[in-house]
Amino acid sequence: MHVLVLAVGLFIISLYLLSVQAFWVNGCIVLVLAAGAVRFRKEMLAVTVLMPLLAATALSLYYRPQIPEEVRVVKTYSGSIVVQEGFRKYLIKGDxxxxxxxxxxxxxxxxxxxxPGGSGYVGNLVVRExxxxxxxxxxLISFKKKVADELVHRYGYDNGSLMSSLVLGIKDDISERREGDMKSMxxxxxxxxxxxxxxxxEILLKKMRLGRKNIFFMGLYAYFISGIPGYRTLLTITYRSLGYCFRRDPDPVTGLFIAMFIQTFLSPYIxxxxxxxxxxLSTLGILLFHQKIVSAMHHLPSSVSLSLSLTLSALSLSFPIIVSLSPExxxxxxxxxxxxxxxxxxxxxxxxLGVLLLPFQGLAFLLLPFVDVFSDFSFHLGNFLSQYMLALNLEMLAHSYVYFVFLVGTAFRKGAVKRGLLLVTLILVLGLPWGTTLGIYNNFGAPFIRITQNFKNYDIMDYRIAESGYIVLRKEEELRLASMNLKIRPSENxxxxxHIxxxxxxLALPRRMDYSGGVKILHKYVFWNERVMKVK
Structure with missing residues (x-):
């Protein structure tokens, strides 16, 4: 397994460096690893050389200059169409x-x-006739949309949209309030x-005691849904089935890395x-750390320890990505x-159950009260809890996460549990929304204003680009912060x-901003008595 992890890791690193045309960097990494393999583990030399070659092969196959004969529409926009030939994506603009x-x-x-690049487009396509x-x-795709429309028709707009999102992956019409509450939670x-x-x-199918037919139904659902999680599940199910056929106990981590390799080889841009x-990363974190964290929480009630361990293990590896995208x-x-x-x-x-009962109108009608109860209860409970949830600003960890993990891990390994807990607590306390502040953020190229007061964050965005979960700015608004009068007026663009x-x-602020691959703070002001201090 360790060899496979190293091989796939090197393959993905090479794929990234070759995609951004950092050829010298990739070459240096390969030379260093090859020298280490020759000195310590000669059997790893083949892996060190083979993986970069496979990465180069994957890119050359995906971006090869070959004109397609037939393409499939993946997504339609107002000014463009995304199409695909096999795994290769093209963009149609104009005509x-x-x-x-x-x-x-x-x-x-x-x-x-x-x-090659992050967009994943092989080229811009023009289609004649x-x-x-x-x-x-x-x-099948058309059928999935018809099922989604029928769910809305049978169970109502809000309920049907939520059901479509949960089982079909179609989340275009989710209630903005529900989406905002779920985001804050x-x-x-x-x-x-x-x-x-x-x-x-899988739990449901096991309860039905279908035996190995579970794998067939899981695979069928994965193919029906498609997408990254669907294909990942389809590949891991195939790996598990092969393990059963050859009477081997399939290791889930090995299956995950095999699925990762196949997906990235076929679609390098992902x-x-x-x-x-x-x-x-979330799946790998759960596989590696879930049982260890559960064992460490043996003194807690099982329901609490299970939930916390799943959350912590899923965050263990994905947290750096989350923090780099948004410091909150x-x-x-x-x-x-x-x-x-x-x-x-x-x-x-x-x-x-609602999807399965769609052909039987009478039975679907009997299900409606249960759908209403759980939909309303989850919505109102989420709305209530979101009013009292604190959000930590962990911007300080965005570029120092490795050092933080190293310090905390060292403290725990040396037996200094109290010091480790103190360091974690200090980081969390520093991340609390203290005082009264005003921040200007770049959200993937879209500006928004965050006002922090009384341990609450209020995010304001221009109505022309406002997303769900934001307070909409339509006209000039007046606010009172500390002892200051604050006015916010929409910009011309x-x-x-x-204007603030x-x-x-x-405030002397630049009007324009560049695109950012995440949420980043640009300017921050702290209000203290009658003073305004710019801290960033």
């Missing part, structure tokens, strides 16, 4: 035509090929198909996708996973920082 997700497109293609056809996969992962949903399905990183970390994730996730688990089972006045004096 658009009417089509739907899943449609097959034939015609005369012209391609402007692109260099497009012909739209359909196959089994197209009809740190349980947004429930709305996207993930290992959580496959685990629930190493730049946050969903891919979070999916695999909600403490509600622990309460949310303990209280709200079980409610949404029940609602997910009801959603599965939706992508510009709003403190006691009628405008």
């Amino acid at each position: 658009l035509f009417d089509c739907y997700e899943g449609d097959l497109v034939r015609g005369t293609f012209q391609v402007e090929f692109l260099s 497009p012909q739209i056809t359909a196959d089994f996969r197209s009809r 740190g349980i947004m992962h429930i709305l996207s198909i993930s290992g959580f949903h496959f685990a629930l399905l 190493i730049f996708k946050i969903g891919f990183l979070l999916t695999y 970390f909600s403490l509600g994730v622990f309460i949310g996973n303990m209280i709200l996730v079980p409610l949404y688990a029940v609602f997910t089972y009801l959603s599965f 939706d992508q510009e920082i709003p 006045f403190v006691n009628e004096k405008e």
Whole structure:
């Protein structure tokens, strides 16, 4: 297993460095590892040389300059269409035509090929005389959308949209209030198909005692859903089935790394996708640390220790990615996973049942009261809890997470448990929303203002670009912060920082900002009595 982990890790590192054209860096890493292998473990030399070659092969196969004969529509936007040939993605701009997700497109293609990168597009595609056809996969995608529409029709707009998100992965029409509450409670992962949903399905199938047919139904559902978690599950199920066929006990970590290798080899660009990183790191954290954390919490009630251990193990490896994307970390994730996730688990089972009962209108009608109760209860409880959840600003960990883990880990290994706990507590206390502050943030290129007062954060965004969970700024607003009068006025351009006045004096802020791959703070002001101090 250790050899496999090293091999896949080196493959992904090489894939990243070759994608960003850091050839010299990749070469130096390979030389250092090869020298170490020659000196200490000669059997690792082949792995050290082979993995970068496989990474180069994967990129050359994916980005090869070959004009497609037929493409499938993956996503449609107002000014572009994303299409795919096998695993290779193309972008169509201009000369658009009417089509739907899943449609097959034939015609005369012209391609402007692109260099490898995070977008994953092989090239920009122009289609002349497009012909739209359909196959089994197209009809399956169309069927999934019809099921989603039928859920909305049978169970109501809010309930049906939530059910579609939980079991079909279609989350276009989720209530903004519910989505905002779930975000503040740190349980947004429930709305996207993930290992959580496959685990629930596996538990249900085991209760039905279907034996090895479980693998067939799990694979069928994974193919139906598709996406990164679906393909990962499909690959791990295949690995598990092969293990049973050869009468070997399949190791889940080995299966996870095999799935990771296959997915990244076929689609090299997904190493730049946050969903891919979070999916695999969270799953790996659970596989590696869940049992150890549960054992360390033996003095707690089993329901509490199980929930906390799952949360902590899932965060153990994914936390650096989360902090790098957004410095804010909600403490509600622990309460949310303990209280709200079980409610949404029940609602997910009801959603599965609701889909199965769609052909039987009478039985679906009997299910409606249960759907209403659990939907309303989870919504109102989430709304109530979100009002009292603190969010930590862990920006200081974004670039020092490794040092922090090293210090805490060393303290615990040396037996200095109290010092380790003191260090963790100090970081958490420093991250609390102390005092009265005003911050200007860059959210993937979109500006927003955060006002902190009385241990609460209030995020304000221009109405033209506002996302769910934000307070919408439509006109000039006046606020009272400490002893200061604050005015916030929308800017002339939706992508510009709003005008901010403190006691009628405008803060000297640049209007424009560059795109940022995450949430980053640009400016921060602290209000103390009648003084305004710029700390960033």
